Amino acid sequence: MRKPAKLTAIAASFAAVLAVSLVPVSSMAEGAKETIAMGKKVAYDRKLGNCLACHMMDDGVSPGDLGPPLVAMKTRFPDPAKLRAQLEDPMAANANTMMPPFGKHNILTDDQLDAVIEYLYTL
């Protein structure tokens, strides 16, 4: 009676170790997908990113034309820090830009900015 119990405990702990080692792997793929989905949601939301007000992008309907189309983002911004800076405070690179300072003026949170950047790199 005692032996099987011990065995069960051992098996359970093995399973636990196995589970712990497996979880990060599968959730990383899941997590990236979720981040990209959240980024798209933030980008499209009229009260958050509202990118479509000015940019043609992805499957967005009735985009504006004040800014350039958001395509080939990896080619245009090989350095993620540059893309981040463009979202944080676009006037630093171009004093005449109309693009709002999404970071500097706290229009988006850090997490939202991260997610939008992940999403932008899929375009």
Added chain:
Amino acid sequence: MKKTVVAIAILCVVGLSSTVVAKNAADTTPAQDIETYRSYFTKKFPGVPLQEFSNGVYAIDKVSRDSWEAIEEFPPYEPFIEEGEELWNTPFANGKGYADCFKDGPAQRKNYPHWDAKRKMVVTLPLAINECREANGEKPLKWKVGAIASLLAYMGYESRGQTTNVVIPEGDADALAAYNEGKSQYFSRRGQLNFACASCHMQSSGMHVRTDILSPGLGHTTGWPVYRSKWGNLGTLHRRFGGCNKQVRAKPFKAQSKEYRNLEYFLTHMSNGIEFNGPSARK
């Protein structure tokens, strides 16, 4: 010629960079500013005659213009003109009326806004209406909608065809300071979204925000009061100023505040030479 080029260069810098504004607002004269502002739009929209700019976005976009012309066949502001005429003709409790304040009748658009040298302030038409009421023991009207908008519709209709001619009196430093304050207000970025009036209505005029076309700033003051489909109502210029400030997520100033009166002074001066055509209908 050289002066004009310098003026254009300075206004461009002022227009496009908020930090330079406060320092540079006084660097060009009102007359130079008109020249710069007007030619910016006539070059940006070649083929649009100066007078057409009184029609806002409908001066530059054929599709919007077609539906606007259809709306103008049964103008939504018409009942307000009738209501305004009734208000104009209804005596105050003391037996007097608006005609006792505005001696030469309801066609007053050409006289406003103007600089009042004694009081050292810009006087707008809505302000003059309420001061008339108060001088006769009546309560002032609300600034943005309702009876005041109807009165303005009637007075505007009677003033149609008058030409904008806002004077910044030569040698009056206070008048010039008020004008320059309005100019700074126009070119300064504000709000969480960081837009100046000039960002949308000068720099990006004619471009699309989603499906909306940004109207050119030239002529922006001629058509008031405006029946806006979005409001489903007739509203005053300062109501729209407040709405624009809210849209860029800035705290709006109060209607008829010094800030908005000075802004109206500058902006109306920019449309000198263009005919008043209010009331009008807008999307």
